[in-house]
Amino acid sequence: GNSQMGATIVDALDTLYIMGLHDEFREGQEWIDKNLDFSVNSEVSVFEVNIRFIGGLLAAYYLSGQEVFKIKAVQLAGKLLPAFNTPTGIPWAMVNLKSGVGRNWGWASAGSSILAEFGTLHMEFVHLSYLTGDSVYYNKVMHIRKLLQKMDRPNGLYPNYLNPRTGRWGQHHTSVGGLGDSFYEYLLKAWLMSDKMDTEARKMYDDAIEAIEKHLIRKSNGGLTFIGEWKNGHLERKMGHLTCFAGGMFALGADGSRDDKAGHYLQLGAEIAHTCHESYDRTTLKLGPEAFKFDGGVEAVAVRQNEKYYILRPEVIETYWYMWRFTHDPKYRQWGWEATQAIDKYCRVSGGFSGVKDVYSSSPTYDDVQQSFFLAETLKYLYLLFSNDDLLPLDNWVFNTEAHPLPVLHLANTTLSGNPAYR
Numbered sequence: 001g002n003s004q005m006g007a008t009i010v011d012a013l014d015t016l017y018i019m020g021l022h023d024e025f026r027e028g029q030e031w032i033d034k035n036l037d038f039s040v041n042s043e044v045s046v047f048e049v050n051i052r053f054i055g056g057l058l059a060a061y062y063l064s065g066q067e068v069f070k071i072k073a074v075q076l077a078g079k080l081l082p083a084f085n086t087p088t089g090i091p092w093a094m095v096n097l098k099s100g101v102g103r104n105w106g107w108a109s110a111g112s113s114i115l116a117e118f119g120t121l122h123m124e125f126v127h128l129s130y131l132t133g134d135s136v137y138y139n140k141v142m143h144i145r146k147l148l149q150k151m152d153r154p155n156g157l158y159p160n161y162l163n164p165r166t167g168r169w170g171q172h173h174t175s176v177g178g179l180g181d182s183f184y185e186y187l188l189k190a191w192l193m194s195d196k197m198d199t200e201a202r203k204m205y206d207d208a209i210e211a212i213e214k215h216l217i218r219k220s221n222g223g224l225t226f227i228g229e230w231k232n233g234h235l236e237r238k239m240g241h242l243t244c245f246a247g248g249m250f251a252l253g254a255d256g257s258r259d260d261k262a263g264h265y266l267q268l269g270a271e272i273a274h275t276c277h278e279s280y281d282r283t284t285l286k287l288g289p290e291a292f293k294f295d296g297g298v299e300a301v302a303v304r305q306n307e308k309y310y311i312l313r314p315e316v317i318e319t320y321w322y323m324w325r326f327t328h329d330p331k332y333r334q335w336g337w338e339a340t341q342a343i344d345k346y347c348r349v350s351g352g353f354s355g356v357k358d359v360y361s362s363s364p365t366y367d368d369v370q371q372s373f374f375l376a377e378t379l380k381y382l383y384l385l386f387s388n389d390d391l392l393p394l395d396n397w398v399f400n401t402e403a404h405p406l407p408v409l410h411l412a413n414t415t416l417s418g419n420p421a422y423r
């Protein structure tokens with residue numbers, strides 16, 4: 001949006017807490033208490049507000065126990081609810097926080113909503129119902145899930161676009177990167193977050209991943225495993241930086257996988273981590289491009305000028321961290337340290353850190369933006385990579401897609417929908 005909503009302050013809070021920067025944390029809390037106000041006439045992305053603000057506030061609440069964060073998260077969630085007023089219950093991409101009027105992105109296929117956007121609300125909304133005892137949030141996201149579950153999927157793949165008026169798929173494009181990514185992540189994490197009770201989510205994840213492996217994952221001539229994009233029956237041999245998170249996801253989902261293929265998925269995670277490291281290593285700055293190809297002799301290298309930028313994204317480091325937790329192979333720390341040094345050398349500026357426009361140029365220019373996910377994710381995952389495993393153990397915490405840790409809900413002996421917390 002165009003209003004002063006302090007995204008960086010909110011997104012960075014739990015990183016401050018985890019790093020033990022408690023004075024700065026309290027300063028952030030004070031700002032939130034006094035200034036964070038959602039009654040603004042501003043159109044915002046439902047997805048971005050959910051993952052960065054609601055996720056950030058909930059994590060700050062769980063870590064610190066300070067009520068103000070819970071109160072603000074619930075207030076904000078209330079402002080997002082009008083986005084679900086569509087004929088199908090699939091939310092609009094954007095909503096005006098004041099008027100509640102929603103709409104979709106003009107560029108999205110046939111007026112569609114985006115899979116990675118309406119499919120990345122589940123964790124936060126289940127927690128909101130858990131904390132408030134109000135089932136409204138839970139019902140919204142379960143409705144989305146049920147609707148998706150009933151739909152036919154071309155080749156078992158979920159298209160990135162779904163029209164919220166008609167309930168029909170838009171273009172048959174499938175991606176594990178931008179437009180699709182965190183939908184798959186949230187299926188797995190819904191299961192983990194429910195203390196593995198939500199087996200419906202696990203099944204949907206397993207089915208989706210099987211189709212992805214069959215149709216989208218290939219090995220390049222040089223032996224690099226990559227995840228391509230499906231476009232109307234054709235595989236585009238291109239992988240985005242965003243897609244690199246999937247290495248960590250495969251490793252995280254290994255335990256509990258169908259037919260006990262844990263070893264296979266851990267190996268797949270390792271291969272994706274290796275490919276993404278290569279995409280960094282084959283640049284001048286040792287920072288990865290936005291997208292890289294595996295075509296006509298090109299391997300893990302960006303071809304188009306407008307895909308050569310690095311905007312402080314976390315996905316590759318995120319995968320190093322998960323791989324480190326599951327294997328303790330020192331190479332992941334070494335790769336994380338390479339990235340740390342490169343960020344410090346090429347992205348540090350007087351006012352903070354900036355993205356760079358071309359990772360293949362020895363004299364890069366800055367984009368003059370410090371994305372809020374740099375503090376929320378990139379630095380947090382680096383910090384965790386060099387910390388002990390007992391800092392936020394994965395048995396107890398599940399990270400939302402913006403790296404905000406939410407606790408596992410131990411709802412023993414009940415199904416999610418039957419749990420009294422949601423009535």
Ligand code: DMJ
Pocket residue numbers: 181182242313314315373377401402403
């Ligand atoms: C973050 O906001 C989240 O990780 C999201 O899921 C994808 N993109 C950015 C970081 O690159």
